[in-house]
Amino acid sequence: MKVFGITGWSGSGKTTLMKALIPNLTARGLRVSTIKHAHHRFDVDKPxxxxxEHxxxxxxxxMIGSANRWALMHELRDDPEPRLDDLIARMTPVDLLLVEGFKTEAHxxxxxxxxxxxxxxLWKDDPRIVAVASDADVPGLALPRLDLSDIPSIGDFIIAQSGLAGAS
Known part of the structure; x- marks a missing residue:
């Protein structure tokens, strides 16, 4: 399973990009899953x-299961926050796993x-960042700059970087 991350500061458009990339990549025949880093106090469940209550x-x-989907919630209680590798190990293998956030993880x-x-x-301090997607020119950028609105080109770049060029 290939892993590729989308990183940036809050408000930069990571989720908007992910929402556009997923259908672009799946339309090419790739099986795609995602992992998103969330704020510490998030909850998918409701009182x-x-x-x-469980x-x-x-x-x-x-675990909740139905004819449409299942979900597993695991309480950390006093355990430390899991590392990205621990979360990836729990995922069902697919062609491409897109990771949103996790700025400090090694991918x-x-x-x-x-x-x-x-x-x-972030790219100046993280050698694992291989390109920047931006809505404007970035003076002094020493990496490829992709137009943030050109989803097909960003998809092409991720596929090439992930070694999936022959899979789509």
Whole structure:
């Protein structure tokens, strides 16, 4: 399974890019899954739902299944936050696993950058960033710059970087 990351600061457009990339890549015949880094206090469950009540009662894991999908929730309680490799190991193998966020983890990444958010660029301090997707020119950029609105070209770049050129 090939792993490729989309990284950048909050508000840069990572999720918007992911939402456009997934159908672009799956239309090429690739099986794609994703892992997204979330804020510390996120929850996919709601008080009052049976699954929430099971976790609140102390269950370490709760699995919900239906004819359409299943989901597994695992409570960390006092355990440390899992590393990206630990999460990847739990995934069903696919052609391409897109990772959103996880700035400090060691995987090949594309940085999403918008000058308007006023943050420093990440590529200067992360040799695993291989290109920048931006909505404007980036002075002094020593990596390929991709147009943030050109989803097919970004898809081509990810496929080439991931060694999947013959798979699509």
């Amino acid at each position: 009052g739902k049976d699954s929430y 976790r609140a009662a102390g269950a370490t894991e709760v 090949t990444k594309l940085e999403v950058y918008r000058a308007a958010i006023g943050k420093t660029m």
